[in-house]
Amino acid sequence: MNQQDALFEYLLRLGDNALILGHRLSEWCGHSPALEEDLALSNVALDLIGQTQLWLNLAGEVEGKGRDADKLAYLRDGRDFRNVLLVEQPNGDFAVTMARQFYFDAWHYLLLRELAGSRDPRIAEIAAKGLKEVTYHLERSRDWVLRLGDGTEESHRRMQTAIEDLWMYTGELFESDEIDQAMAGEGLGPDLATLQEPWLGLVRATAEEATLSLPQPGWAQKGGKRGIHSEHLGYILADLQFLQRAYPNATW
Template identity: 50%
Template sequence: MTTKEALYNYTLRMGDDSLILGQRLSELCGHGPILEEDIALTNISLDLIGQATLLLDYAGELDKDSRNKDQLAFLRIEKQYVNILLVEQPNGHFGDTILRQFLFDAYRTALLERLSTSKDKRLAGIAEKSLKETKYHLKHSSEWVIRLGDGTEESHLRIQNSLDKLFRYAHELFYENEVDNLLIKEGIVPSAQGIYPVWEKTVNDVLEAATLSLPKNNWKFQGGREGRHSEHMGYLLADMQYMQRTYPNMEW
């Protein structure tokens, strides 16, 4: 594998994580629990889709088949998407949405902080720009995890259930294979070993303030990075790809 191929894979992963989570959150536009939160979640969705645009644009330039960002976003089949399983999980209730977001934001912030000093200037630039947005996303999701966890008896119970249900997908945030190994060696991306302790500290601090506890089981679900997705992914893609599939090459 060449550096270019590895970098294509890496930017595609990051782009897919952003794209699919952005698509998920966009489903809540007009359906947020209160007006203020509806706007907040939609802002975050747009930030993520904006980040996906930058990342997939770069991936397109590295792609051996020279696909552009729109072709990458809308015209791949399910097993060609390499996002982690966490981001494709359904919105569920508000606690599920927030907990999923929190686990992701804590990871993304730690990743982007390190990526902003990457030897690859393009990736460093994207990371630096995205970091400002993602730091706010983390603040927002952390505040809510604490409020729901340390809120009423019912809100505590419900978000604890969200944590029990979603934590099994967090492990995949730290997936690594030969793509990462090559890029780590060249100083282009940070290693999971470097990011994990930062993520773990954020998660532990917030969960402690929220009076929540990690599930006792040690379940670890993964597969998304290798194109094996959960049953929810097909429905999401059908929704997301409908326009480009029905009216090929249409522009908005």
């Protein structure tokens, strides 16, 4: 794989994580437990979709085949998506949504902070922009883990279940393959393994404050970064891509 192909793949991963999680959050619109939460989840989704456009437009530019963010989002099949498995997991109850968000936000924050120093100025500027948004995403999802974990018996039980059920999808966040290594070697992105300790530190401290017990690091479910997804992605794409598939090139 040459440098350009590796960069394209790398940018797809960044864009697809934001796209799929943004889509998942948008599913809450009109269904949240309170109006304020409805607004908040939709706004976080909007930030992520905005970041998706920046990453996928850059990916299309690097690829040089005339694909823009819309074409990449609407006209690829499941095996061509590069998001991690964590972000495609179903919303579940509100605790599952917030636990998924907290695991992802903490990692996303650390990753973007590194990418803001990328040697590629195009990557650095998108990361610096996104970092501001992800900073308050993280504050908010962490706050919910605390409130539900250290809340009522019922909310504690649900948050404890959520952090355990999603735990096996967190290992993939820190696994480097040849693409990550190529990017790290060029100074374009971080060595993902170096994010694990600060991530664990934040997650452990939060769990402790929330009176939750964190599972031990162990076996990790992975494959999303290479296009091997859980069954959930197909349903997301059926929803996300329906309009462009049914009415090709429709615009408004």
